[in-house]
Amino acid sequence: MEWNEKLQKIIDYIENHLQRKEEAVDNEEIAKMAGCSFDFFQKVFSYMIGISFAEYVRSRKLTLAGYDLKSTDLRIVDISYKYGYNSPTSFTKAFQQFHGVTPKEAREKNVELAVMPKMQVAEKQKFLWRLERKPSLRLIGKSIKVSCVNNEHYQKVPEFWCDCQKNGSYAKLVSLDRGNPKGMFGVFDYYDENCKELEYSIMVISDEEPPDGFTEIVLPETTWAVFDCVGVAPQSIHQGWKYLNEEWLVSYPFKHAPCPELEWYSDGNSYDTNYLSQIWIPIIEEV
The missing domain is CATH 1.10.10.60 (Homeodomain-like)
Structure with a gap:
């Protein structure tokens, strides 16, 4: 089985x-x-x-x-x-x-409650994707370096999100978000092959000055392969990465542009079965 x-x-x-x-x-x-x-x-x-x-x-x-x-x-x-x-x-x-x-x-009170739906593991999820040319993006947020040895980053990145929520950084980023639509980015930036370390950031689009302890990056105008991941997060986006690595990259071998890979989490209830998150892969368009 x-x-x-x-x-x-x-x-x-x-x-x-x-x-x-x-x-x-x-x-x-x-x-x-x-x-x-x-x-x-x-x-x-x-x-x-x-x-x-x-x-x-x-x-x-x-x-x-x-x-x-x-x-x-x-x-x-x-x-x-x-x-x-x-x-x-x-x-x-x-x-x-x-x-x-x-x-x-x-x-x-008449309040909305969070929902963790029953998992449907055997149900095959289909992912919509498209190519989008996006203008330069200015992002500000919090960054860390995590080791990729023994897949340690799989544990450290979720812990980083939790830490940012606990120490108020996440709420600060929400207040600085100027994106349309609003949403939070997970940025997979520079990977050091010698140290096996990855720089990861939680960021928003903003025109504000970065607060103390926050960093800033500017992404150039780029063409992105954008994957819609609909469902409870972060499970839906994990499934999106699985599909991307096992199927999409095999069928559509685009050249990777010199730009970070991004996850985007929309503003809303991440436990909702219709919640939208996305994976952005920077590509080089063939002339």
Whole structure:
């Protein structure tokens, strides 16, 4: 059985336990279904889906808890125990981090709640792409250098996004965004082959002066191959990169322009199934 099929069976098993049996998932049973150790399964899951297995299960629990708050009269304390939280306090803290409001506010107010939809691993996603000539772009943001040894950048880049959200850099960039439409860029810049290091930045289009600790880059007018990735982020954009590397580059061997590769995340709810993110690959147009 292929990994995609195994993952889909495991995801169906998780949903059955959370929604029907209302009991915790059994890691040993998951390992048996995966045909490997649970630790190795978690690594494969994280690589293929783009988030950790624990984060996926937690997000599904909080999504379902939000449904229960909106559609039932269950007490908050009962909902917290239903989804495996030891106390209403720990549940409230996790709920607020995920949804942006407390369970009480979610029930009393007409607010939109975040959603982590059930994964459909076996479903093949189609990607729309096009060539776009874009003018020079001035970007400002925060930058780091990450090691690519043993694929360490796969872990460090998401951590960098989390750090920027925690320390206020992300909110500052949102306020400086002058793009039309607005959105946040992930910039894969200079790669040092000797040190195996990549410079990665989180940036926005802006005409403002960079604040202290922020950097600025100016990208020249360039033709880009732009891939639309529709769905929950970052899973949708991970699937976009997979398609690009396994299929598109083989079928359309454009020459790479001397410019960074970009990810673009639109302004909106990244947990929405219709959320738009994009991959921009700079290319040289053949004359």
